[in-house]
Amino acid sequence: MSNDPSTPSGSSGDDGLPEDLARVFRDLNGGRDLPPEVVDQLKALGITDADPAQVAAMTSQIQAMFAPGAQAKGVDxxxxxxxxxxxxxxxxxxxxxxxxxxxxxxxxxxxxxxxxxxxxxxxxxxxxxxxxxxxxxxxxxxxxxxxxxxxxxxxxxxxxxxxxxxxxxxxxxxxxxxxxxxxxxxxxxxxxxxxxxxxxxxxxxxxxxxxxxxxxxxxxxxxxxxxxxxxxxxxxxxxxxxxxxxxxxxxxxxxxxxxxxxxxxxxxxxxxxxxxxxxxxxxxxxxxxxxxxxxxxxxxxxxxxxxxxxxxxxxxxxxxxxxxxxxxxxxxxxxxxxxxxxxxxxxxxxxxxxxxxxxxxxxxxxxxxxxxxxxxxxxxxxxxxxxxGLELRPRRLRDAASLFAALEERVGAQGRDGVWAHPDVAPSAADLDDVLGFVERTAAGESSASEDLDAALESILREADERGDSSGGDEDDSER
Structure with missing residues (x-):
């Protein structure tokens, strides 16, 4: 079998097989020539006497079957x-x-x-x-x-x-x-x-x-x-x-x-x-x-x-x-x-x-x-x-609807929607088992946050007043 890359496409190699087809079979055999017995069997199938167009189609099919393509994995x-x-x-x-x-x-x-x-x-x-x-x-x-x-x-x-x-x-x-x-x-x-x-x-x-x-x-x-x-x-x-x-x-x-x-x-x-x-x-x-x-x-x-x-x-x-x-x-x-x-x-x-x-x-x-x-x-x-292997079905729809209804009643629409702020604060499967507990914890958290904000604002205002008093006292001293 000829391994000469200069052999014209479609022409026969030294073993009589169409060169394009022989090259495909060599690739499948690790680059080595096919055993003579295999070559004889391929010839017996009439490949050497086949129409060149049929040989070209066969070669293309084999190459497409084994060669990596643009869509080799996953859903096309x-x-x-x-x-x-x-x-x-x-x-x-x-x-x-x-x-x-x-x-x-x-x-x-x-x-x-x-x-x-x-x-x-x-x-x-x-x-x-x-x-x-x-x-x-x-x-x-x-x-x-x-x-x-x-x-x-x-x-x-x-x-x-x-x-x-x-x-x-x-x-x-x-x-x-x-x-x-x-x-x-x-x-x-x-x-x-x-x-x-x-x-x-x-x-x-x-x-x-x-x-x-x-x-x-x-x-x-x-x-x-x-x-x-x-x-x-x-x-x-x-x-x-x-x-x-x-x-x-x-x-x-x-x-x-x-x-x-x-x-x-x-x-x-x-x-x-x-x-x-x-x-x-x-x-x-x-x-x-x-x-x-x-x-x-x-x-x-x-x-x-x-x-x-x-x-x-x-x-x-x-x-x-x-x-x-x-x-x-x-x-x-x-x-x-x-x-x-x-x-x-x-x-x-x-x-x-x-x-x-x-x-x-x-x-x-x-x-x-x-x-x-x-x-x-x-x-x-x-x-x-x-x-x-799974159904895209909200099996606990009623529980979830009840949770958001209870949230709205307790903390208002703003608080209800606030639980979507981050996955860490969104309800979990356990919260669907304890809707009232989740609602109370959310309400307590909002109350605590509100108290913290009020305290922070009060502290800021107090510090501003103290700075104002201190500034005013310095001015009085300088005037005297």
Whole structure:
């Protein structure tokens, strides 16, 4: 076989193989020439007589399979977005001018109502109507960031399984695979690493597209899941809102106003409390990063397929390989996530009720309807739960809403919103267990702070008076 780099592309080397293809096989064998037996088998397959275009296509496919690419790990956002958009194309809702304007009007009215009940502000926010496809495109980057840790874990598990199979005691019989002794399987397993990363990326990308597409058909507002998927608009999905309103004994315009007020409140919270959104995202990622991959299932799938058939490998690995038993670290992340979600949604619910109770006659009924919707979830949410192993659900919503209501009664709206000043002073899971205790501690802290401020002001004024007296006495002495 010729190793002369000057050999023209597509021409035959000394062994008669097309040079481009021979170079790929040499790379897979650690840069060494292939054993003569392997060359003879490749010739027997008719490679030397194949059409040059077919050889070029085969070479390109092999190189793409094993060479690192621009998207070798994690979720391919572009492909996931395209697949999810395609999934909702036929069912997407064509929006009219009335719906486009209605979101803007409802958002402006909600802003006026919220200004009366909270000091948290987000003056730059505007209303926007989104189709399902637009919601997919706007939110996919955040969903992908939450799923990426799972793709990394899956790729590592598959790599370990292949390496163990090729290099361990249970290594495959070379003769049975049609390869004579002399092939360096350890080198081949290293060369397969980019391919495995890409395969895991393809699997996770497809599952992410399916999950986000399902959510796009169900979500009413851009951030209804409680995750800061967008940060610059108050967005509603008119098609989904219309479907939701069909089953309610509430005028459609009122449904719009209720949802716009809640979404506006949620966006105010994420905007005015900049640490909250990153904390929620970090908790989801921490949970996903700790997910254990069922390596026994991976090993079983790898044993069942022909390593020379990438399609069969990918098909075998489409099953579920997430270990359902959470680790201690995951349980801690889940507790923190559920607490943040409950607190955020509890504040949003309480503030929205305060803003609309004197404006919309159906506030109580709509509040309970939305609360049940968030508590029970639906098929779309379960689809995403199957992907990351958890449900984005504020399980302690009632406790959190009660906490903020009690805070407002005890320390006023300013004190209620003041607990968002820093994560160290925000309520914890333990505080949701002892709402009254937290309220009293917060009130006592505010009282103490007020007393300290009064004492400081009194001290400053007293020192100023003493300096004035001293200055005045010096002037009198000099005059005498």
């Amino acid at each position: 956002v572009t492909k996931a977005t395209s697949a999810a958009r395609e999934a909702v194309t036929e069912s997407d809702h064509a929006m009219g001018e009335r719906e486009l304007g209605l979101v803007e009007q409802a958002t402006r009215l909600a802003a006026l109502w919220l200004d009366q009940v909270t000091s948290l502000e987000a003056p730059a926010l505007t209303g926007r109507a989104l189709s399902r496809q637009e919601w997919v495109e706007a939110t996919m980057p955040v969903w992908a960031s939450l799923v990426d840790p799972i793709a990394d874990g899956l790729a590592a598990a598959i790599r370990d399984s292949f390496t163990s199979r090729m290099n361990g005691p249970g290594a495959p019989d070379l003769q049975a695979l049609g390869m004579p002794p002399g092939m360096d399987l350890s080198m081949l397993s290293q060369q397969m690493a980019p391919f495995v990363d890409r395969m895991a990326s393809t699997l996770i990308t497809g599952q992410t597209a399916q999950a986000v597409g399902a959510l796009a058909s169900d979500t009413l507002t851009a951030t209804e899941a409680g995750v800061p998927l967008v940060t610059d608009v108050v967005a509603l999905l008119p098609g989904n809102v219309a479907g939701f309103a069909d089953g309610l004994d509430v005028d459609l315009d009122e449904v719009w106003l209720h949802l716009a007020t809640r979404e506006s409140a949620r966006m105010r919270l994420f905007t005015a409390v900049p640490w909250l959104g990153p904390q929620i995202l970090a908790a989801v990622q921490a949970y996903a990063r700790g997910i254990a991959i069922d390596t026994d299932a991976i090993d079983a799938a790898v044993r069942e397929v022909d390593p020379s058939d990438p399609g069969a490998i990918q098909e075998a690995l489409t099953g579920g390989f997430l270990n359902p038993t959470p680790s201690p670290a995951q349980r801690s992340a889940l507790t923190q996530l559920e607490t943040w979600l409950a607190l955020a949604e509890g504040w949003v619910e309480h503030v929205s009720v305060q803003a609309t109770k004197n404006q919309l006659p159906t506030t109580s009924a709509m509040t309970e309807t939305i609360r049940r919707r968030r508590a029970t979830g639906g098929p779309a949410e379960k689809t995403f739960a199957g992907l990351v």
